[in-house]
Amino acid sequence: MNPSKFSRSILRAVLVGGALCIALSLTAAAQVQTTTTTAHGTPTKTITVQRGEIVYVSGNSVVVKMEDGTLRHFDNVPETTTVTVDGKQLNVHQLKPGMKVEKQTITTTTPRMVTTIKTVTGTVWKVNPPLTVILTMENNKNQSFKIPNGQKFNVNGQETDAWGLRKGMKINAQVVTESPEVGVSQHVKRSGEMPPPEPQPDVPILMVVAAAPAPAEEAPAEAAPAKLPKTASELPLVGLLGLLFCGISLTAMAIRGTVARLS
Secondary structure, three states: OOHHHHHHHHHHHHHHHHHHHHHHHHHHHHHOEEEEEEEEOOOEEEEEEEEEEEEEEEOOEEEEEEOOOOEEEEOOOOOOOOEEEOOEEEOHHHOOOOOEEEEEEEEEEEEEEEEEEEEEEEEEEEEEOOOEEEEEOOOOOEEEEEOOOOOOEEEOOEEEOHHHOOOOOEEEEEEEEEEEEEEEEEEEEEEEEOOOOOOOOOOOOOOOOOOOOOOOOOOOOOOOOOOOOOOOOOHHHHHHHHHHHHHHHHHHHHHHHHHHHHO
């Protein structure tokens, strides 16, 4: 055979085979019935809390001092990002330095098992165990399938593997795959407190004190006649009389003594 003709034959076979594979793959979606079910497990929740104080706001740029003292710069904050303060939703342009802010991130993790069942029904046209099988589908078109490892086929109520398939057998096969997955969802809550009001400067208070009226002068009462104080005492008089009597007694005694000596 001419080598050039042989090459052209090979190329033609490849092209025809490729076109056939494409056609089979396009019809596979229409001939294979697929059912998918999802079983959800028990979800778990994790709450992460971040707190800080706004120290700088300019446009859509915000700098927050976190609880650990670090500074975090949030640039290009979206207009849709809001903070709940006193029941009101404030956007980035309504934030002020000194505001206390808190961010709660609630993460919900849900395990789930996704089960996919593919059902294929057809007549065996050709089998290459244990790799592939070509079935004639209900639309009388042939379709090639890969045989999964350990796949079983139902033939007239009897179960067999790829080695038991024969041309002309009408088979029904189900491919069941289970894929564990984890669903993760997050919900973010932002809240804040307004900074305390600035202290008001002390304002002097003008106090008006009314002077109490002077009491009316009363006419001086007439003075009562003054009584002389009693300064005299009877004690000196008694003493004087005592001395007098003592003198008389001494004189009498002296006279009596003199008379007695003369007699």
